[in-house]
Amino acid sequence: MTTGRRPHTCVFGLGWGDEGKGKVVDLLCPAFDLVVRFNGGANAGHTVCVGDETFALHLLPTGVLHDDVIAVIGPGVVVDPIALIGEMDALAARGVEVAPRLRISDRAHLVLQYHKVEDQLAEQAADRDSRIGTTARGIGPCYADKMRRSTAVRFTDLLHEVGLDDRVAAIAESRRAALCATYGDGGVIDVESIVKDVALARERLRDNICDTTRLLHESADGGGTILFEAANGMLLDIDHGTYPFVTSSSTGPHGIGVGAGFPPTWVGCAIGVAKAYSTRVGSGPFATELCDDIGDRIRKRGKEFGTTTGRPRRCGWFDSIACRYAGRLGGVTDLALLHLDTLSGFEEVGVCVAYRYEGETLTTPPASASVLEAVEPVIEFMPGWCEDLQGIRNFDDLPQNTRNYIDRIETLVGVPVSIVGVGPERSQTIVRGRLADMIDLKRLGPATHVTQ
Ligand code: GDP
Ligand code: IMO
Ligand code: MG
Numbered sequence: 001m002t003t004g005r006r007p008h009t010c011v012f013g014l015g016w017g018d019e020g021k022g023k024v025v026d027l028l029c030p031a032f033d034l035v036v037r038f039n040g041g042a043n044a045g046h047t048v049c050v051g052d053e054t055f056a057l058h059l060l061p062t063g064v065l066h067d068d069v070i071a072v073i074g075p076g077v078v079v080d081p082i083a084l085i086g087e088m089d090a091l092a093a094r095g096v097e098v099a100p101r102l103r104i105s106d107r108a109h110l111v112l113q114y115h116k117v118e119d120q121l122a123e124q125a126a127d128r129d130s131r132i133g134t135t136a137r138g139i140g141p142c143y144a145d146k147m148r149r150s151t152a153v154r155f156t157d158l159l160h161e162v163g164l165d166d167r168v169a170a171i172a173e174s175r176r177a178a179l180c181a182t183y184g185d186g187g188v189i190d191v192e193s194i195v196k197d198v199a200l201a202r203e204r205l206r207d208n209i210c211d212t213t214r215l216l217h218e219s220a221d222g223g224g225t226i227l228f229e230a231a232n233g234m235l236l237d238i239d240h241g242t243y244p245f246v247t248s249s250s251t252g253p254h255g256i257g258v259g260a261g262f263p264p265t266w267v268g269c270a271i272g273v274a275k276a277y278s279t280r281v282g283s284g285p286f287a288t289e290l291c292d293d294i295g296d297r298i299r300k301r302g303k304e305f306g307t308t309t310g311r312p313r314r315c316g317w318f319d320s321i322a323c324r325y326a327g328r329l330g331g332v333t334d335l336a337l338l339h340l341d342t343l344s345g346f347e348e349v350g351v352c353v354a355y356r357y358e359g360e361t362l363t364t365p366p367a368s369a370s371v372l373e374a375v376e377p378v379i380e381f382m383p384g385w386c387e388d389l390q391g392i393r394n395f396d397d398l399p400q401n402t403r404n405y406i407d408r409i410e411t412l413v414g415v416p417v418s419i420v421g422v423g424p425e426r427s428q429t430i431v432r433g434r435l436a437d438m439i440d441l442k443r444l445g446p447a448t449h450v451t452q
Helices: 021-031 081-093 113-125 139-148 155-160 164-183 191-208 212-221 255-260 293-302 320-330 369-374 400-413 433-437
Strands: 008-013 034-037 046-050 053-057 070-073 102-105 226-229 267-275 278-280 314-316 334-338 348-357 360-362 376-383 417-421 429-432
Touching: 008 021, 008 320, 021 046, 021 226, 021 267, 021 334, 021 417, 021 429, 034 212, 070 212, 081 191, 102 191, 102 212, 113 139, 113 164, 113 191, 155 191, 164 191, 212 226, 212 255, 267 320, 293 314, 320 348, 320 400, 334 400, 348 369, 348 400, 376 400, 400 417, 417 433, 429 433
Parallel strands: 008 226, 008 267, 034 070, 034 226, 070 102, 267 334, 334 417
Antiparallel strands: 046 053, 278 314, 348 360, 348 376, 417 429
């Protein structure tokens, strides 16, 4: 049994995704033996910039970029095997050989072509107000099949189910009929090619499939350190996010028990990632959204276009109400506050400190999407900074106004900022020494500058 201090760590998003989780995971990876994805699927797009090279990871844990790290796809991930194989091949072509270090849970579910078709058709058929703006990666339909059980396909089935191909063909046929009946269109479902996809998944991924739950437990028992990489963001959580404009999984540390089969009580450090402003892709309420020149300026400076779909991200001021809520849900111990460099050049920067709704002041987000849509943000403005931050590596070298801004966010959210992002590159990060209480920062190597 694991005893004593538990160094296992979770990196998760405090917003609606794209907070910079990939960058933080990549930075911390050298201090861990295993990196684990436990929720979502190819809807995720985690970017890592190393020197002149940029990598965008969708299904593979960001840890695969580090030779010594075992990358694990846990039971709670919905895996499109064709997308995964494509991602592995693309990395191999760039000199990153993933297969020997990748473990896929035998309990994880497969996303097949009919899930993606259903996702697209449902979105096309929805009216403007109820359209979620999904990534069309088949995430919702696959999780629905998982809950329905009889129509689900898991990785263990690839190895052990006699007659799986016939069952998949039957599911695909009946899905086509159901989609035709609902949407008048189901023709793009190609049963033969879906069965071929299953065969390819079996052939290419067979050696990677294993009992990852046991692997994690044994690793922890043996003193191994585990980094959990959440996908999406807390505000997209199926239970706690801005429902129904959410994704279909548990997107924070609470998802580790469900999605990795690992006790959340063994995770000692929960690093919540947030940008110095807010972004959202897809539909749904966004209290601090700026549909004006300022929003456009943030989008341009921050290069705010989706990693998975290329869609422009909606931009707005930092929302401390949403961030504090997300942090509390996740038991956040440390904040990683990124993109401070993007806010350089603004005369003043805004932070939302409350919502106003029908004459009342709200300090936590309401459950109803229509109420949240109608709230008015109370914005506090602070003096901005004009200095270029991208070359700064010491916290104390940041401009006073930037430090004041960080202090204000720490106070409002109630959690210390332990990592500061001043650019997209791996090295453009300020890691504060207090993280050493939980993470062995010496393992990060000399390229990572640790400051007070
Ligand atoms: P994720 O899904 O949470 O991993 O985030 P994405 O990779 O989708 O989006 C974050 C974007 O911000 C990526 O393009 C990163 O390269 C970039 N990024 C991360 N941190 C910083 C930062 O501190 N400054 C700037 N300018 N870009 C950053
Ligand atoms: P990462 O891991 C940003 C959003 C979609 C849509 C909603 C539901 O890169 O932060 P889905 O395809 O999951 O059914 O879409 O959730 N969404 C994300 N937005 N980053 C993500 O992942 C997202 N994953 C899902 O835009 O609004
Ligand atoms: Mg992303």
